[in-house]
Amino acid sequence: MMDFILPAIVIGPVLIGLLSFLFPRKMQWILFFLTNIVLLGAVFYIRDRQNLFFLFELSYFPVNKLTMGMAYSQLGWFFLAISTVATLLFSAFSVGFNDKKHATAIAPLWLILVGASNGIFMAHDWLWFFIVWESMSWTSLLIIGHGRNKSFKAGIFYYLLSLAGTFALLMSIWLIFRHTGNFEIGSGILFLAQASVRAPFYALVVLALFTLAFFTKSALFPFHMWPSLAHAEAPDDFSAYLSGIMIKYGIFGLLLVVIPVFAASPLHAFKAVSGVPLPLYFTGWISAVTAAWGTIMAIFSSDMKKLMAWSTVANVGYIGAALSTGTSLGYAAALFHTANHMFFKGAIFASLAAVKYRTGEREMHKLGGLAYVMPVTFITFLLGIIAAAGIPPLSGFASKWMIFQALFERKLVFQSTMIFFASTGAFLYLFRALHTVFLGQLPRRFAKVKEVGPFMSFSLIGLMVLMLIPGTAPGTLLKPINSVLGSMGFEQVKTGWFFVQGSTTAIDGGITTFAFVLAVAVVFLLFVLGGKKKKVEMLDNYTSGETPEDWNLTEERYHYGNKFYQPIEVLFKWVPLGAVEEKYRQFGNSLVRLGNLIHDFFQGHSAWGWQLVAGIALLIGLGVM
Amino acid sequence: MSNINGLLSLKLLGFSFLSMSVGLLFMGLGRKVTARIQRRLGPPFYQAFLDVFKAFSKSSITHNYVMDLGIIMSLGGLIATAFFIPFAGYAVLGSSSIVIILYLMSIGYLGMAMGVSASGNPNATIGISRALALMLGYEIPIVMIVMAMMLTYGSSDLLTFATAQQGGFANWHIFKYPLGFLAIEISFQAMLGEAPYDHMIAPAEIASGPMVELSGKYLGIGFLLHAVQLYVETGLIVNLFLGGASTWYVFLLKQFAVYFTSMCINAVMARYRIEQGIAHLWKYAGTLALLQLFITRLGVF
Numbered sequence: 001m002m003d004f005i006l007p008a009i010v011i012g013p014v015l016i017g018l019l020s021f022l023f024p025r026k027m028q029w030i031l032f033f034l035t036n037i038v039l040l041g042a043v044f045y046i047r048d049r050q051n052l053f054f055l056f057e058l059s060y061f062p063v064n065k066l067t068m069g070m071a072y073s074q075l076g077w078f079f080l081a082i083s084t085v086a087t088l089l090f091s092a093f094s095v096g097f098n099d100k101k102h103a104t105a106i107a108p109l110w111l112i113l114v115g116a117s118n119g120i121f122m123a124h125d126w127l128w129f130f131i132v133w134e135s136m137s138w139t140s141l142l143i144i145g146h147g148r149n150k151s152f153k154a155g156i157f158y159y160l161l162s163l164a165g166t167f168a169l170l171m172s173i174w175l176i177f178r179h180t181g182n183f184e185i186g187s188g189i190l191f192l193a194q195a196s197v198r199a200p201f202y203a204l205v206v207l208a209l210f211t212l213a214f215f216t217k218s219a220l221f222p223f224h225m226w227p228s229l230a231h232a233e234a235p236d237d238f239s240a241y242l243s244g245i246m247i248k249y250g251i252f253g254l255l256l257v258v259i260p261v262f263a264a265s266p267l268h269a270f271k272a273v274s275g276v277p278l279p280l281y282f283t284g285w286i287s288a289v290t291a292a293w294g295t296i297m298a299i300f301s302s303d304m305k306k307l308m309a310w311s312t313v314a315n316v317g318y319i320g321a322a323l324s325t326g327t328s329l330g331y332a333a334a335l336f337h338t339a340n341h342m343f344f345k346g347a348i349f350a351s352l353a354a355v356k357y358r359t360g361e362r363e364m365h366k367l368g369g370l371a372y373v374m375p376v377t378f379i380t381f382l383l384g385i386i387a388a389a390g391i392p393p394l395s396g397f398a399s400k401w402m403i404f405q406a407l408f409e410r411k412l413v414f415q416s417t418m419i420f421f422a423s424t425g426a427f428l429y430l431f432r433a434l435h436t437v438f439l440g441q442l443p444r445r446f447a448k449v450k451e452v453g454p455f456m457s458f459s460l461i462g463l464m465v466l467m468l469i470p471g472t473a474p475g476t477l478l479k480p481i482n483s484v485l486g487s488m489g490f491e492q493v494k495t496g497w498f499f500v501q502g503s504t505t506a507i508d509g510g511i512t513t514f515a516f517v518l519a520v521a522v523v524f525l526l527f528v529l530g531g532k533k534k535k536v537e538m539l540d541n542y543t544s545g546e547t548p549e550d551w552n553l554t555e556e557r558y559h560y561g562n563k564f565y566q567p568i569e570v571l572f573k574w575v576p577l578g579a580v581e582e583k584y585r586q587f588g589n590s591l592v593r594l595g596n597l598i599h600d601f602f603q604g605h606s607a608w609g610w611q612l613v614a615g616i617a618l619l620i621g622l623g624v625m
Numbered sequence: 626m627s628n629i630n631g632l633l634s635l636k637l638l639g640f641s642f643l644s645m646s647v648g649l650l651f652m653g654l655g656r657k658v659t660a661r662i663q664r665r666l667g668p669p670f671y672q673a674f675l676d677v678f679k680a681f682s683k684s685s686i687t688h689n690y691v692m693d694l695g696i697i698m699s700l701g702g703l704i705a706t707a708f709f710i711p712f713a714g715y716a717v718l719g720s721s722s723i724v725i726i727l728y729l730m731s732i733g734y735l736g737m738a739m740g741v742s743a744s745g746n747p748n749a750t751i752g753i754s755r756a757l758a759l760m761l762g763y764e765i766p767i768v769m770i771v772m773a774m775m776l777t778y779g780s781s782d783l784l785t786f787a788t789a790q791q792g793g794f795a796n797w798h799i800f801k802y803p804l805g806f807l808a809i810e811i812s813f814q815a816m817l818g819e820a821p822y823d824h825m826i827a828p829a830e831i832a833s834g835p836m837v838e839l840s841g842k843y844l845g846i847g848f849l850l851h852a853v854q855l856y857v858e859t860g861l862i863v864n865l866f867l868g869g870a871s872t873w874y875v876f877l878l879k880q881f882a883v884y885f886t887s888m889c890i891n892a893v894m895a896r897y898r899i900e901q902g903i904a905h906l907w908k909y910a911g912t913l914a915l916l917q918l919f920i921t922r923l924g925v926f
Contacts, residue, residue, distance in 0.1 A: 371691045371743065378691070382739075391732045392725060401724050408781065413772040413918055417765065424764045427731055428757045431738055435750060439691060439742040504781040505722045512725065514629050515637060515708045515718060516732075520701030522641050523846070527697055530681040530842030538688055541746045542837050560747035560754075567758050567900040 006054040006070040009042050009080075010119040010132070017111030025098065028107035033095045035111060036088040039118075043084045046072060048483075053124060066183060071124035074487035078480055079252050080121040082339045083245045086346050087114060089462045090240050093350050096455030097237045097357055104235045106143045113139040113241075120249060123256075125183040126173045133169065133249075137162045140246060144234045154233035158226045165216030165223075172209035175202070189257060193264035200269065203261075204279065210257050211283060218250025220283075220320055221290040222580045224313045228297070231309035231349075236356050239305060240349035243312045244342040251319055251338055255331070260488065262326055274411050276326050284324030288418035291317025295425035296572060299432075299565050304352055304364045307433055308345070311388065314422050315341045321419055322403040325410050328490040329503060333402035335481045340395040340470060344387035347463035351381040354452045354460070355437060364433060365561030369442025369538070373449045378438050380460040385430035387467045390423055393513040395470040398500065402493075405502030428565060436561035441538055443556045472513040473497045628719065636717050637708055644707035648852025649673040651859070651881060655888045662892040673852070677845050685841020688744050692843070695740025700846050702732030703853045710860040711784045713876040714869055721783040721864075723771050727764070730857065734760070737835060737850060744838035752834020755899050756818070756825040762906030763812035763822075766914035770805040773914075773921040774798070774865070783861070787869030797868040804920070806866050808913035810886070815906055816858055819891035822906075824899045859883045 016035050020028045046052055055069035098104065116139060119132030137159065144155035176188045179195075196203040216223045227247065231239050262270070262277055270277035276284065294314030301307035315337070322334040354377045361367050371378035387396035400423065407416040451457065470477045475497035482492040494501035498510035539548065539555065548558075563569070576582075601610050619625045652673040660667025687693055706729040711721045738757070741749040775781045778789060790796045799806045815822035826834050839847050859880040863869060867883070870876035897905060 369745070372689050375690075386732065386735065389731060389735070390728055391735065392729050397725075397728055400728075401722075404724055408772075408775060411776060411922070413769075413776060413922060416772060417769055417918075420768045421761075421765050424761055427735070428761060431735065431753075431757060434739065435742045435753075439739065440747075440750060441745045502781075504775055504779060505724075506720070507722055507725060508720065511629065511718055511720070512705075512729075516701065516705040516729075518634060518637050519641060519704035519708070520697060522638065522704065523697050523700040526681070526700075526849075527693070527842060527846065530685070530845060532684045533687045533693075533841065533843075534684065536686045536688060538745045540686075540688075541744070542748070542832060544832060558745065558747060560750040564754050565758055567755070567903065568761065570900045571903055 003052050003054065005042060005046055006052060006072070006122055009039060009046075010070060010115050010122060013039065013111045013115035013118070014135075017108045017115065020108045020111060025103050025105060025107070028105075029091075029095045029098050029103075032107045032111055033088075033091045036084070036091045036114070039114070040084050040088050043077075043080055047077065047081075050074075050487075055124060066127065067125065068127045068183070069124050070119065070122040070128065072122065074484045075252075075255060076121040076123070078335065078484050079248070079338075080118060081480070082342055083117060083121070083248075085466070086244050086342050087241065089459045089466075090237065090244070090346060090350065092462070093240070093353070093456050093459035094237045096453045096459070097353060102236075102357060104146050106146055106235055106238060109139050109143050110238065110241070113143065117245065117249075121252065123185070125185060126177070126188065127183045129185070130169065130173060134166060136246075136249070137166060140242070143238055144230050144242070146235050148233075151233040154229040158230040161216050161223050161226050165213040168209040168216075169213035172206045172213070175206050175209070185256065189260045189264060192261045193266075193269075196261070196265040196269040203265075203269075207258055207261060207279060210253070211279075214250035214253035214258070215286075216250070217253070218247055218316045218320070219290075219313050220250070220316060221286050221293060224290055224293055225581050225584075227309040227312055228301070228306045231312065232303060232305040232362075236305075236353035237350070239309075239353065240346045243309065243349055244346040247312055247316055248338050248342065251316070251323070251334065254320075254323055255334070259323060259326075259331065263488075263490065276324065276410055276412070280324045280326050284321050284412065284415055287317045287320030287324055288415045288422075289317070290314070290320065291422035292418050292425075293317075293577075295422040295429070296575070297577060298429040299425055299568060300572075300577075301429070302364055302562070303362055304355075304367075304433055304437060305349075305362060307364070307429055308348055308352065311348075311426065311429065312341075312345055314426065315345070315388070317422065318400065318403050318419055321415055322406050325406045325412065327406055327409055328485055329402065329409055329493060330406035331488075331490060332478065332481050332485060332493045333399060333406045335484060336402055336470075336474070336477055337396075337399035339477050340387065340399045340467075343463055343466040344384045344394075344396055347380050347460065347467060348384040348388065350456075350460060350463060351377045351384065352437075354456055357452060357456075358449045359446055364436040365559070365564075366556075367437045367443070367446070368440040368559040368561060369438070369555070370446065370449065371438040372442055372538075373446070374438075374451050376451055376457050376460055380464055381434065381438060383464050383467050385434055387471070389427045389430050393471045393509065393516050395467050398471055398474040398507070398509060401507060402500065402502060405504060409503035428568075432564045436559075436564065440561065441555035441559040443559070444554070472509045474500050474507075474509050633717075640708055640712070640717055641704045643712070644704060644853045644856040645849050646674075646852075647877065647880070648855040649677060649848070651855050651884050652848075652852055654881065655884060658885060658888045659892045662889065673848065677848050680845030680848065681842050683841040685843050686838075687843070688838070691743035692740050695736045695738070695743060696839075696843055696846050697736070699733045699736030699740060700850050700853065702729060702736055703850060703857065706730050706733065707853055707857050707860075709783075710857055711787055711864055711869065712860065713873045714784070714787060714871050716784050723775075723781050723783050726783065726857075726861065727768065727771075733850065733854070737847075740843075741835040741838060746838045748832045748837045749835050751831050752825045752827070752837075755827075756835070758899060759815055759818075759822060759824060759902055759906070762903040763815040763910065766808045766812045766906070766910040767816075769911075769914035769918045770802065770809055770865070773802060773805055773918045776918075776921050783864050784869075787864040790868035791871075794868075798866045802866070802917055802921070804913045805917040808910040808917065809862060809866065811910040811913075812906065813858060813862060813883070814887055814890060815902070815910075817854070817887055819887055820894040821897045822902050823891075823896055824902060827896065855884060856880070 052072035116136040123129035141159040145152035298310035387394040390400035478495040653670040657667040738753040
């Protein structure tokens, strides 16, 4: 059915974004928020309308008649739905965040980005996919840069990696197009699956190029360093979007192309290790390494936004590992964790933005004690890290558990060990962030800090609800995921609203939550029955009999926050953690050298001499002289 | 979800008191054991109960609401974990997934860490930072061993592991996974925070670490936390390696045997430095567990 609702979802925000350049900043943000409300309605309106499409023909194209446009797919809709819900909450946050003091001019660009993002999820063919993919890349570059020098540098780094990915994408699209003569995604997948038997090398190259493109976007090894730069330098309220939604485009791409090819190709097409096709086995290991690497880097970060950016890298590693198992349980786990990560990382970044909004501070050890003055922000952050650490009964546990089940099903125990290491490490760095920002001593200069306003609080509370529900009732997300799996021809996961069947055991989110609530109730009763308590000042501490006034003790000095995990840093001294970055730098230097060489040729001291020699050589070569 | 009813709530209530009292009993007996090794008489075996009652009856200080929240969350989380440990072959919730147990335990630690960090005393936070760093050392070996068993049985349910060892002494996993057992014994010492891995409390060094600002009922909950931790962790080892048990007293005896071993080691060891501790755990427990996992993986191929 040809319908104009799809272009409305995709091109609508872009047009509104362009239009909103004309408005004053305050209006831009309100327009941004309102657009997202409308989008949410539209997205849920098109739910399950399988045959929805909007295509147009390019008759002037030199090759032959080509159609390009958007079409509904269950996979795309799932990504569209979760990203729209998250974006709406982020936009509510931004409306509150961008007051006179903090306003950035990114709202129109952000609207364009939302349109491009919706376009990616609703792509019908490679031509369209590539166009919206590129628009997404450059819009995000402008947003990350947002007119600041340091931010722009980070943005350029991000864009260069993206560009490498885009070239890979273009190349692979062209390699398919050369043989199939059209840009349709579905026929391309079928062609690749057939090619995997007839011309395995060709199929592998194309798949590798696709994987490269999507790995750069999702920051998997060896492209793991861009989030720590880009997320940290991006506008604070945008970091949530960047980390929650934009990092998932690569995951979406993998699910769109690479996974279906492996699923559609005959069993004997690829060598298999423990049931996993060899290429996927490698990507699984790359993902596991990414998870561990991101975790170690996060443990060492002292900038709170960088820390969370590394944590995002680690989480994408989990998702990649789940995808690489090549089982339907793995795909379900990957989709589930994608959604959960969107919400909990969104919550974490939003609460950190709230902290920065009130304090203007980014170095964790300069903060402290904010839980006592910003309770809503604190609880959001707390639930966020509980979910991120994969602790029941919050959402992160259910999806991490499924990731482990997928790995166990394939008996990938060593990858699981790696992921488990990352997961334990996550607990370390998340607690560090919790302590240094929200607990401990509250510096006197922040004593009068207040909770954030109603818009931001609304957004934070909404994100909290989205973390709580899928933990207790995983079915709320797993049922839509099942219909995605069904539409892609995969086996569905056995799930009820509360119950999920894994490969080695089953969990029941309802019972886990019930047990936890009951246990807490028992302890609360004990706590109430116990003796009276008296509230004392924060500095009224046990100090081994010394009087703190004697050594001019201030709250800042009494806050244990810097070099929090020094013993672990000592242990990891021998690991070359910056090695990949160093290689990139060397590559960059070589490029500069090459550039200088060419520069000399045209503008150096003896440029005319070289040019003369080259000209004569050219003439000789052409046979003129 | 369907089997949540009044009866289950009552059973869970029973199990929460069971876990606390078993742990407290062990703590008292443990002090007795240490005393006898040091040729002292030691306190009576029910001393821990007295301590807790006393702590709860005294008045206490708090610094803020986060401290209350954290301390309640910690014991609550750990008791919830105890519900998942099969007791003498009986899993009260009908499920004993090892992944849930390992992750749910963390909420106990998180609660404790949060509560004492909110007290604002740097000694407490240093203790927590050490405890978490050590966690990176002992969790990985434990997970590897669990995965070795999971490879054998195709299940990650603790009760399955326990029932698989029925039918006599020779079926115990100690003999099937000897390297794994050694690894988990080392890790267990660190998990409990006993010497040589007692960095977290380190009394002479950091003023008892996390406990420094706890008083009255907060301290009481701290004691109970350690008690439930004992119940959970000894229960884990008994179910994993010592064949579980079909009767409650055999189960308790086996649990105590595990704790007894740990107390004996604790009584004669000195403390490592913290980074030595982690390195030691990786080097010994980690290698043993990795070997065990390799052997099992090769057997399964």
